[in-house]
Amino acid sequence: MPGFDADILVVGGGPGGLATALHARARGLSVIVAEPRHSPIDKACGEGLMPGGLRVLADLGVDPAGMPFRGIAYVDRDRRVEARFSGGPGRGVRRTTLHAALTARAQEVGTEWISAKVGAVSQDADGVSAAGVRARYLVGADGLHSAVRRGVGIGVSVGRPRRVGLRSHYRVPAWSEFVEVHWSPYGEAYVTPVEPDLVGVAILSSHRHDLSWFPWLERRLDGAAQDRERGAGPLRQVVARRVAGRVLLVGDAAGYEDALTGEGMSLAVKQAGAAVAAIAAERPADYERDWHRITRRYRWLTRALVVGTTPAVGRRVVVPASSALPFVFRRAVNTLAT
Numbered sequence: 001m002p003g004f005d006a007d008i009l010v011v012g013g014g015p016g017g018l019a020t021a022l023h024a025r026a027r028g029l030s031v032i033v034a035e036p037r038h039s040p041i042d043k044a045c046g047e048g049l050m051p052g053g054l055r056v057l058a059d060l061g062v063d064p065a066g067m068p069f070r071g072i073a074y075v076d077r078d079r080r081v082e083a084r085f086s087g088g089p090g091r092g093v094r095r096t097t098l099h100a101a102l103t104a105r106a107q108e109v110g111t112e113w114i115s116a117k118v119g120a121v122s123q124d125a126d127g128v129s130a131a132g133v134r135a136r137y138l139v140g141a142d143g144l145h146s147a148v149r150r151g152v153g154i155g156v157s158v159g160r161p162r163r164v165g166l167r168s169h170y171r172v173p174a175w176s177e178f179v180e181v182h183w184s185p186y187g188e189a190y191v192t193p194v195e196p197d198l199v200g201v202a203i204l205s206s207h208r209h210d211l212s213w214f215p216w217l218e219r220r221l222d223g224a225a226q227d228r229e230r231g232a233g234p235l236r237q238v239v240a241r242r243v244a245g246r247v248l249l250v251g252d253a254a255g256y257e258d259a260l261t262g263e264g265m266s267l268a269v270k271q272a273g274a275a276v277a278a279i280a281a282e283r284p285a286d287y288e289r290d291w292h293r294i295t296r297r298y299r300w301l302t303r304a305l306v307v308g309t310t311p312a313v314g315r316r317v318v319v320p321a322s323s324a325l326p327f328v329f330r331r332a333v334n335t336l337a338t
Helices: 015-026 051-059 095-106 149-150 215-221 264-280 286-309 312-324 326-337
Strands: 006-011 031-032 067-069 069-074 079-084 091-093 112-114 128-130 135-139 156-158 164-171 178-183 187-196 197-205 231-233 237-239 248-251
Touching: 006 015, 006 128, 015 031, 015 095, 031 135, 031 312, 051 091, 051 264, 067 187, 069 312, 069 326, 079 312, 079 326, 112 135, 128 326, 135 149, 135 264, 149 248, 178 312, 248 264, 264 286, 286 312, 286 326, 312 326
Parallel strands: 006 031, 006 135, 031 112, 069 178, 135 248
Antiparallel strands: 067 091, 069 079, 128 135, 156 237, 164 197, 164 231, 178 187, 187 197
16 A cells, blocks of 8 residues: 555544544555543443344444333423334443443454554545544544544534533433433433443533433432543534545534433444445445435434424423333334444
């Protein structure tokens, strides 16, 4: 490969970036990952892997430890409605556990690393240069506020409502086989079992977050040890496009609808596969179409739910409506689970 250090330079060593590296190595492409942080990397996320995302990870040789969950439950005080996955369980996995498993597998298959923070990106008809590396293609997987995206001039705007997510872990026995979504007039709390005696709680809202919005959950967590709170947002990022010449964006860098349906990690893994397929075919522009196909149902369902529950009346009726129309709730959940 004269004149090139690698086929693909991946900027960002989170799940999206490492999944890109694994997909690339499976096709025999050489990869360098640019990431200044040490593994494992933690960040605020819901930590639930949907069944479809688990299957893609298994195909890549990654099987992270965690807690199986059988579906999604909506909870509003004393009312609860559950929808089971029809194609097998998902898995609650701590972000650090997933990252460690992906890192170990990427090392096994010959991925290279450099400790570098990428700012400027330059490209020509044959390749891309960044952080002192020359590659045939660059994949930006560097998060909601992507420096790669800025570096190649791809526009982004913050959508409405402007919501932020905060996540903590609580040392308490996992009490449910479901990811629970607790609703309040001000926001939602996602509860994901990640270890037998540990749950992750992520609160999403456009208001200042407060666990007291969810009285039953607050009582359940009373006295439990809590780790450091981590935040992310604004959540909705509307990105103009995902491809700029030989630069492709995956994961949160490619655009983010909202965390409401808990599909982010699974989507990042699938996007990584599509980006690498387009690169292998020397047709990077195909990835834009494939990104829209992969994310379409997620974007439509998530946007409809966010818009529908922005007014107070929408929040009051979402759980009763899901209970009254269980087949619709099940279908929506299983659409996102594939």
